[in-house]
Amino acid sequence: MIRFDSQRAQPALASSPVQLGAALLLLLGLSLGMSVPAHSKTTPADPAQKRQKTQGQQPAQGGLKVNLAKAELVRSLGGISEYRLPNGLQVLLFPDASKPTTTVNITYKVGSRHEGPGEAGMAHLLEHMLFKGSPEFKDIPQEFSRRGMRFNGTTTVDRTNYFSSFNASDDTLQFALNLEANRMLRSSILKSELDKEMTVVRNELEIGENNPGQLLQQRVMGLAFRFHPYGKPTIGTRSDVENVPIEKLQSFYRQYYQPDNAVLMIAGQMDTAKTLTWVEQAFGGLPKPTRTLRESYTVEPPQDGERALQLRRVGGAPMLMALYHVPGMAHPDCAGLSVLGQLLAQQPSGSLYKQLVESKQAVAVFAGGCGGYDPGVFTVGAVLPPAADASAVELALLKGVEVPANTSFKAEDVQRIAAQYELGYRQILKSPEAAVGLLSESVAAGDWRLIFKLIENVRTIKTEDVARIAQLYLQPANRSMGSYTPVEQPIKVEVPRVSDRSAGLDDLKMDQVISAGESFDPTPTALEARTRRLVMPSGIKLAVLPKKNRGDTVTVSMNLRWADARGVALAEEAGWVSTLLFEGTAKHSRQALIDESVKLKGGFNISGGGQGASVSVQAEKSTLIPLLGLVAEVLREPTFPAEAFERIKAQSLASFEAGAKEPQTLRAELTQPYYNAQLGLKPGDPGYAFSRSENLARLQGVSLEAIKAFYQRYWSANEMEIAVVGDLPDGLDVALDRLFGDWKKPTAPAYERWLDEYKAVAPARFDAQAKDKANAIVELRQEIRLNNRSADYPLLDLANHMLGGGAMESRLAKRVRQTEGLSYGMGSSVNVGYWDDASTWSIHASFAPENRERLLAATRDEIAKVLKSGFTQDELDRARNDVLQARRQSRSDDGALAGALLNQLETQTAWQRFEQGDQRRREATLEQVNAVLRKYLLPEAWVISTAGDFLAKPPLAAEPAQATTKP
Template identity: 40%
Template sequence: MKLITLLMLSAGILTPGLTLATTPIETTTAISTSNSKQSTKQLAAPVKVTTVEGITEYKLANGMRVVLFPDASKPTLTTNLVYMVGSRHENYGETGMAHLLEHLLFKPSANFGIKKGTKSPVEVLNATGAEFNGTTWYDRTNYYATFPANEDNLKQMLAMEADRMINAAIDQNDLWNPKTQKGEMTVVRNEFEIGESDPIGVTTERIQAVAYDWHNYGKSTIGARSDIEQVNIPRLRAFYKKYYQPDNAILMIAGKFDDAKILKQVNELFGRIPKPNRVIDPTYTTEPTQDGERSVTVRRTGGTQFVGAGYHMAPSAHIDSAALGLLANILTSAPSGRLHKALVETKLATAVNYNTVSNLEPSYGIFGAIVPKENNLDAAQEALLKVLENLKTAPITQEELDRAKQAARKQIQLALNDTAQLTIALTESMAAGDWRLFFIERDQIEKMTVKDVQAAAEKYLKATNRTLGRFIPTDTADRTEVPSTPDILKLVKDYKGQAVVEQGEAFDPSPANIEKRTQRSNLSNGMKLALLPKKTKGATVSVSLRLRMGSEASLQGKAEIGQFTASLLNKGTDRLSRQEIKDSFDKLNAQVTIGGNAEGITANITTTRDKLAAAIDLLAEVLKKPSFPSSEFEELKLAIVGRIEQSIPEPQAQASNAMARLTDATPAGHVLHVNTLPEQVLAAKTVKLEDVKAFHQQYFGADSASFSAVGDFDPTSLKAQLASLFGDWKAKQTYTRIARQIKAVAGEKLVLNTPDKASSFLLAIHPVAIKDDAEVHPALLMANHMLGGGALRSRLADRIRQKEGLSYGVGSFLNVPSQDPSGMWAAYALSAPQNTAKVEAALREEVQKAVTEGFTEAELIEAKKGWKQAEEVGRTQDASLAAQLSNYLAINRTMKFDQDFEAKVAALTVAQVNQALRQLIKPENISVINAGDQAKISK
């Protein structure tokens, strides 16, 4: 569970899983089982288990649990099938098996891909235009998808999940074919190699490995390279048959549906799968109490240093876990966090972080600090440990606890207002023992006292329970006895929860309806507005404000100054400090992002109807009256320099920078000019605070701004508020749009050396001189979708990932701007350095084949369907829609463009698509950038 850190830091703890994307299909096949009598006999009705805050759990006769989240406010469905198996269940020689099995579940099963005329799981998932993924962690594996809500999509999605629950092939040739020397094993191995290229990630893995003597929580979910390469297929099948069964699974379904109808459908599909005779015995390995400091040192190439301190902690269902989550926020949150003040504000480090996971059994947490190369690592370590392990002499205050609780409230409310994301978030509560633990910990957080948090700090954060980068013996044992998992059934029994979140309207996300519902107007100073009021779940509303500024001449030499200005806006105003700004937004349950550069600022807010006016008032203060504190300026400079330095040794950063520079048509000093990474470090170091203040005075104003709002709000009062706040705010410097240019490079080849990196990165690029309203654009878009934009279901993915097994991540993208003919097509692939040449050869062959032979009618039909449904899903995201409407205001575009574009895509012929590719992409003109360990590549 670890609710606070799960919600606030989920990006830092994502499991190595099979990352998937979108494309097309349509197959419905009834599953078959080995028990023919089971298929025809009368099924017992599902039994209701409990209802909490609008979420209801049922249990089928075979033991499978079904959790339903009805939400009619969005025309989408989310299915999330969780199996209670992860790396904790792996035995000797089986590390990584749960994760490898997750990959193989996307291969053909009996009735999906193997049976003639049927589609594979990947094809079914891509067909819906869904956002989908499969992930593996210590205690669970899950498969989820969000897709347009219609009976056909749901029917085939459920049929596919039921079939691969018991009918997956787990075929040796899918895993590794000795004859062809290809298979999914090498893809997973490449994923392992990608992780090995992250020195900070590897260091945190080593800390956890040293901290555990026996328990599998000390092993990375990705597994050992040797186990990945030598996995035994009979053991893998046995693992699958043992754990992939209905009595070990929980199916969550959220979105727009009829409860009774969908429950009957689930029972018909899954209820006929027999309950197995085997019994899954609980794991019983208990980690002994740590009896002294432990240490580990990792020596690898990298741009920055890192020091981390890890501690054994309570299992997620234990009440101590809630206290520890609040404690982590108190220690690491910027700018008030104690570690932030002790390390970042003093310039000992550029950033601090905290990593923990949701565990059924006693857990683990790691506090860390990123330290510049030139800084003293010992000094940073000393400061880190002083804060963590001296809390007894510097007790937690009520103010700190209140702030942490409010931050948690905001994140919890945001999760509750987004049903699809809540469905996926509850996966971690299931991993901890039960989905209701999410709500129980929320309630525990509200009841938490300073005494509770202080007691948890003193109990867990002490030297004898610590693993660090250094070992220091002690004469006096001071051990932490970690509590065992409580009786979860007793904990959740009769739990009713709080009131159900307010529901929204059933909104049609078609371009025509969005256009019909959108209200546009202008303020007296020229600021443009696009307002789309509608009822939403939880009365949420998303707004997007874009300030445009300057001209090509006036912004000469000011690129870095503009970036610093944007980053410093929320660090203090004439009235409020950085912490007060953060606290105020948190109290408004407002998710706020402010960013940009010298050309403009984008500010986004997601909050609720009753808090919107106050949130916009505060945003206006931040934008119009920043104080630019010198301490915050120096802290930001160190952080920016640190981030760039950290990226310098990395293959992806090197290749991406090289691509931008290769196609850059601007001279040095131009606001759009791309510097090398070392040049960016030097440029950041030369920015002065007085330059930032002058930039704000000269360039900021709303006369060329655009504002949009999507969600639950009153348009009349909002327009009046915007007119009052921004109607007379004008910039001293006139705004003139800067045209985009792209250098017409062709046939270039760049080789970049990134020593000691286990993964390499390949980029293939080709300029395309068109705008997005070009007649040929829809056809080229579909060509790219089939070539590499369709993720796992595309020519490049089929060849390089699926067939050759050379890359974990491969694909292509098409970037075509709206106002200037400066588009670009690019393809990318991650691989082991020794496979880079093979990847490049395969990529070139597939592009040449597509240009020479063209695509088929069948490919185009599926590409159209998948692309269209992905567009539909995208328009259900209010924040994204608000940003789109705001951007459209600047170019005088309405949603009619999207409607017409979809019609053009629908009318395309395969001949038009093939002609567009031949016209605009010349294989001989493709430029290639290869970044990796050249010593390994040359072998």
């Protein structure tokens, strides 16, 4: 996986303004996102590098030598304790007994900025290779799967990290530590494995080539940085990825993968004393290297004038992006830049948002960012509607950004942003496992405490500080963008550097006290003992699960139901109601809703459709009931402003148009008429798939009057279910009944569940032609007659996990990705409901267009093999453990627990049903699972659909060895 660094910013359209939770951490301006979903886990190994061994040490697991070096406590801050081993390894422990999971993260202070000529993408390629194993751990994905661990790795310009999470277990924690210590020095970096993994990484690069926003960002970064390596894309260049010598990769590994260049972080449930002992045993004997680290020393000189470029690609929405050079994370100005980004682009109060989006010149704006270890960029941009005058919008964008640099901002706006950071601050301290991700970025920037210093600086920021920072950095001569304007006098902006990145950090003190949680048992029996279900006087069904959480957190989920499916099948307006609810009530504007939810230390989200709505709420014990009052106000007193409707409609039309040329859109457009015909569906039938032209007409024809009428007719608490998990305040049930119990509409049509009827679909083949797309997609789908109440379903769940649902451990992933190197991501999924038996089984993959027939042939061949010979007992044992561990781990998440309680209220079941499903999986025999596989997996019934640029890269014929067996 590549996580593009803190210099990057990616525009995103519309999420709930009060969905503050973990997303608030992104306010920090670190731009931790733009993650590319990845499965950077690979296979085997061999003894590649031999390391120096220290005299007089005792042998330990993994073939390494261990002396019992003790970890020395360095400091503690905010519940995090820092230790240091004599070999230089830094260790951070963040214990939290309230969650029954543990996360282990090791961050190496090496990223793409450390690469030399011809090595572009090598840091990320090495991340992939470290899942190939070592002499002691020959199949790392299999070892993780055997223990039910979730795992991955990411690479940025400044660092590479590897992380795993698992149900708290002494044995699993010791395994994770031993594994990381082993592959730090003894990973197998082989030419034979590089040849296969290179094609997987190349396909990952091709996926990014399909994203116009990502491409524009890469190009402008390259324009902004003429010399510094931040201008190179972390994923690298195709030629370097294809041709990097194995010797360079091995040398890079030996140079940077050492204890003195790594930070080990452990968060969640743990025994601190034991954990330290295990860290000492696993890492203490690793020798302290004698080499000197090669540190990058390139300094980007001050920019001496505007720079410009233009990118033309097929698909996507028009976009403008301007980058301004700014300091790194350790510089105090990073805090002001974080606030400045929100003041410009936050919806709905940002000045740039008001200027461009509300006037319909743009459908979205974005702003923010600072550097990482070295100075980086502050990004400002806009997504435009298709017919926009890009030149005029560019002038307005730059005027809105560079003119305010000479003005002051309102104190109340700065205070509002600071209050949001205050909530983000609490969120970090509440969730040690989530905090590990931010700490990894701080480590990359120079010191793990920088994140706390940044937040502290934001909390004390003044309006004059923001104005000074804007005036200093948002200068035309410091700008790189998609246009060029000459100037008579060049202006050079000197970007300050930090020599001592730990300055002032020793004086940090934490003023937040977050209450500890309880030790929690997520087994179905323990959950049932905690759960209380009742019907309130108003008829609302309520289920509560008391649970002492860190920070007194409470999670609430609600379901509302109405109507029959056929009666609302053509109601395009149904999906609009919940979007417009957030635009304001009779008492609160959209901005006031955001401010009030921040004040109440929580957030909520509402989503609705034709037959009901769902509501999710997160707050603290002391603020839950007031926040529920705000939710009730939003649900019951919306104003549906006309301006908001027109703005959102314009955004929707722009997004609809932007996706017209995407492979997924083209594939669906080709296959939907076939499924409609095969299933006997016509407009007005539930489940009918509208064509693109039909959807455009529906979108264009929706009216505000129809939206209001739908709300008035259907939205109510006539049928309502509520689930609550966490620290329950006194009088919660009474408050819920008071807030929602009288929200009744006696004349509203009652809810009628629609049951899809299973119908077989004849096999077919569809190939959609896309233009100028480096990545292609495929789906192989069949209909199956099954529901999740069936005794077959738990067995099919295991079979699917082994076939393609178990990521790197699955048959298809091993064959198509690891052995053939044809796909970056391939998997399978079973879509099964509770009430009806109309289900599907599908296989999906991405690939280079020229590899289409080879990929299909390899898939058919592998499935023919598994149908003939079945899975092995070892495969079943690993899959069983992995699935059971995942099911247990899901029950440690409060949102998942609340969702399960709602499902129980609807189906009139209890936690015993989960135990029955677990037991069915525990008792499943190999013969039973293979029989279920053969019963439902029918390649002769597949509907195969692909989409890609097959004219630019014609598919190659399948190799004979890959096509020997066809179902």
